[in-house]
Amino acid sequence: MSDIIKTEHLTFSYPPDEGKEPVQALKGVDLTIEKGCFTVILGHNGSGKSTLAKHMNAVLLPEGGTVWVDGMDTRDESLLLEIRRRVGMVFQNPDNQIVANVVEEDVAFGPENLGVPTEEIRRRVDAALRAVGMEEFCLHAPHHLSGGQKQRIAIAGVIAMEPACIVLDESTAMLDPMGRREVLDTVRRLNREKGITIALITHHMDEAAMADRVVVMDSGRVVMDGPPRKILVRLEELRAIGLDAPHTVELLHGLREDGLDVPLDALSVTECAGAIAQALQS
Template sequence: MEAILKTKDLQFLYPAVEEGEKATAALRGMDLTIERGSFVVILGHNGSGKSTLSKTFNAILLPSAGAVYVKGMDTADEGSLLDIRRSVGMVFQNPDNQIVSNVVEEDVAFAPENLGVPTEEIRRRVDGALAAVGMSEFAQHAPHLLSGGQKQRIAIAGVLAMEPDCIVLDEATAMLDPAGRREVLSTVHRLNREKGITAVLITHHMNEAEDADRVIVMDDGRVVMDGPPREIFTRVEELRGLGLTVPDTVDLLDRLRRDGLALPLDALSVDECADAVAAALG
C-alpha cells in the first residue's frame, strides 16, 4: 500500500533549558512508514517520544536530523508546508485550546477561511464536516456549552473541513470521561472506515488500541514493538516492563492463566474474553 507518512532516521532534540545542560533527545533515529487508509495507534509512557513524533507529522516540529515525508513531501521544505498541513490535520488533548469562535459552525469554518477557500465551498465543507461527526444539530450552538466529547468532535470537524488525507490525534481523549472517549473514537473509526482517512491515534489508554489495524509501542524515542493488536497485547510482561498496562480483557485473562486456567491472551473484546473463559471452565 501507498505510504502517507514516512520517517527516515528521524531524530529530534529539545534544546537545553539552562546554560550548561545538555539537549534532550526525544527521538533517536526512527524509521517508520504509515500506510494510507490505515488506523494506527501509538503507545508509550510519558516521555517516550510519542507526542513529539506526532508533531513532526505536520511540521509543527522539524527534525533535528533525518527526515519526515508526507505524501512524499519533505516537511523541511518550506514550499510544501501548506500542502503538508492541508494533508495532515492535528487534534490535541484539550478541546478548549482548539476552539476559536463563539458559534460551532464558525469555528469549523475558521481553517478553510484562512486557506482562502471560496465561500460556497466553505458552506459545503462545514455542513459535511458537522454531519460526518454527528454534530449538525449543534451548528448554531456556543461551543463552551458542549460536553468534552462534543467539543472534541467539533475540533475533528474543523480538521475535516480542510479535507485532510490523515488525522493525527495527540492524546485527544486524555481529558474526556469514558462516554466522551467512546464518542470521539467512534467518530474517528467511522471516518477511517467510510471515508478512507488515515488515522493516527496517540494515547495511553490501552483499550483504545483494540480495534486498530496496527499498534506501535515507543520507548526512549524508539519503536520497540510494531504489529497488530492481537500480537502486541500477548506480550504482557514486555509491556509491563515498559511501564504500560494492557487492555482489561487481556489483564483478566493473564490473571486467570496465572491461576492455572489454559487461556489465550488474544481475546481482546469482552465477548471473546467471556467465550474463552467459558471454554476453559468447560
C-alpha cells in the same frame, strides 16, 4: 505511493534548560504509516510519542533524518500549507484549539484559511458536522458543549480541510469515559467509511485494541510494532516500559497461570467473556 507518512532515522531534541544536557526526545525513528490504516501509537510519558506526532504535520521539524508526508519533505517550507492540509491535527485540550465562538464558524476556519470559495465552505462545513454527528449544534457556542462534543468539533474542523490523515495527539486524555467513547467512535467511523488514515496517540491500552496496528514507543525509539493481537499480549515487555496490558489480557493471563486453557489475544470484553465461557465448558 501508498504511504501517507514516512520517517527515516528521525531524531529530535528539545532546546535544553540552562546548564543541563540536551535531552534527545527521538533517537532515530523509522516509521511508515500506510493510507487508510488505523494506527495507535502507545507510550508512557516522555516516550517521545507526542514529539513524533508533531513531526507528522511539520509543527516540529526534524533535527536529523527526514519526514515525508505524502511524498513531500516537511522541511520544504513552500509545501507547508499543502502538508498541513493533508495531515490534520487534533490536540489534547479542546478549549485551546477552538477559534470561533460559533460552532460552524470554527469548522469553517480551516477552509477559510485555504481560500476555499464561500459556497464550497458551506458544503464542507455541513458535511463535516454531519460526519461527526454534530449538525444540530452548528449555531451553538462551543463553551456550552461537553468535552467530547468539543473534541468532535475540533475533528470536524480538521475534516473540513479534507485531509488524507488525522493525527490525534492524546485527544482523549482530558475527556471523561463518555467523551472518550464519543471521540473514538467518531474516529473509527471516519476511518472505515471515509478511508481517512488515523494516527491516534494515547496511553490508554483499551484504545489500542481497536486499531489495525499498534506502535509502542519507549525513550525515543519504536520498540514494538504490529497488529494489536500480537503486541498487547506481550505482558512482561509492556510492563517493563511502564505500560499495562488491557484488563482483558491481564485477566486471561492470570487464568492461564492458574491452569485454565484460554487464548491471550481476546482483546475486547465480549471476546474475552466468550473465550472464558468456552474454556469452562470444555
